Amino acid sequence: MACQLKTLLMLLVFLLISNLQHCVNGRPQVPCLFIFGDSLSDNGNNNNLVTMAKANYQPYGIDFPEGPTGRFTNGRNIGDIIAELLGFENYIPPFATAPEGFEILQGVNYASSSAGIRNESGQHLGNRISLDRQLQNHQYTVSRIIEMLGGNHRATIYLSKCMYSITIGSNDYLSNYFLPMFYPTSQQYTPEQYAKLLIQQLTLQVMTLYRYGARKVVLYGLSQLGSIPAVLSLCGIVSSSCEDSFNKVVQLFNDRLISLVADLNKNLWKAKFIFINTTSMDLEYTSSTFQEEGFKL
Template sequence: MHCGVSFSRVMSLNAMLCIATLFLTLVSTHVEAQRAFFVFGDSLVDNGNNNYLITSARADRPPYGIDSPNGPTGRFSNGLNIPDLICEQIGTEPLLPILSPELTGERLLVGANFASAGVGVLNDTGIQFVNIIRIGRQLELFELYQQRLAALIGEEQAQSRVNGALVLITLGGNDFINNYFLLPITARRLQFPNLEDYVDYVVGEYKGVLNRLYELGARRVLVTGTGPIGCVPGELASQGSRNGECAPDPQRAGALFNPKLTQMIQNLNSEIGSDVFIASNTGGMLNNFLENPQAFGFETSKVACCGQGPYNGLGLCTVASNVCPDRNVYAFWDAFHPTERANRFIVQQMMIGSVDHMSPMNLSTILAVDAAKSP
């Protein structure tokens, strides 16, 4: 009778353990080799944080995600959004929302998405949505995330990973659409009857947000401007556009905001002494669709794919909405958000766009410059 384990069985188990250890090491090395990516901002870049909040600003039900194999995930899109597509370009796994219970262990090395639909630069923006992660809280969560990362890989490695990360922040649109222009009379319009004064105030507050990001270790930050907010289906409908003409006041707000934002970013980089912040002129990119949608293969840039009322721009995108059969020929998915195909054009311009769209350099140049600096 043989009561022990055979030598060959022991060798076989050891071999299996070695293979398993090697596999886990390779997986871990692959994750560590990826550049971390962090996302802050509003619904244009939220990938599901609001799913975990009691708020009306959410996209976790059909027909959102109609073209995604995962269905509705909290992305305000028919499919992928801008952060997803940047992940594709830089070779990073899709990010998890910071509130996701799955964001633990090795997944922390990939980065996180802190964005929350409805927020703005200002704390009072989006108060109608009640429970959202305002930008100050997003930055607090970033600080807490870094503590979790340090517990996993040590403080020095955690700081290095954050310093070497790519960061995307998208704010501003809601400060106009869901604050200043929300009603004919609003608190901010009474405070700033001159629109340009309000724009200056928002840009000044945004500078404080970016400074805090820098203090928290961000060293490569893509900062998007607002889109052509007077031309989105939601504004065309609410402002009573008759022939698709853009709403003049919101459009003027974006025209004032974007150049001032770019100038502020240039000044901030000068103060720091490095090109930390990159101005991404998404408004100019979307203007291309608006001016000549057919050149990009879109049938319309005025009517949303999902919605109701004029331009499909009223109310929410729900199962009761009109939904277009072919999302690829629409520039806008719902009243305010681009389709996945439009987002792909935007990210393409982020990658290779000229200085008119990406200042002082595009994402391809950033990746090349930073790769050359890596040891």
């Protein structure tokens, strides 16, 4: 899975930078990168929260130069790989420790482990920064950028050239819908209704990001949750039908996310959105889809 994800990320960045114009050697391919999401992208925002969802201790970070930093991996995470391939000299800093100076012009990472599209997702683990709160934090960053650049017009032009990455939704299932002992959602909604509800809320959140100036947005689909260790343990090693049921529920979300991306591209002026299928290795199809969408920076 790690190799597949890296391949998809490399393909994404290759397609983005292959369409760049007037690039300057030695500089990042985009002026800034803003990262939203959960533990797949969190690089330290949960470190000082009262929560069980934190990773600023070993063995996390054993292959990362700085050691344990709050990244939920032995080394780099999704945001780090994207930043590196886009040519940033440093990784995008977490909002929790982001500098107040001109460094924020290169971007901020707002991701928080156990966070979800829904505000209550992950609450049984303790504090987390939901996507709504991440957007509030980004609003503060945008206000600072407006001050630095000397007005709304200059900030709008600048932000429109930036890249925005959103990896969210897994916890709305793993730390909400699939935990009926903590959350009532599985009794309140069928899988189809819940997927529709999540996409409706995500649509509002993406539109908020659009109002803040985002025009180049990458939305990651959910992976096959039936294959992760926690679900395998829950289902048992011989119950493949259980694993399949998890995957089918998540696919309902992915299908609606694909439709959302198509609608956003059709209806939002001068904006381009891309859906990343993290479960597919049909790179030829993915490449042709990106080229047809004409995603340019």
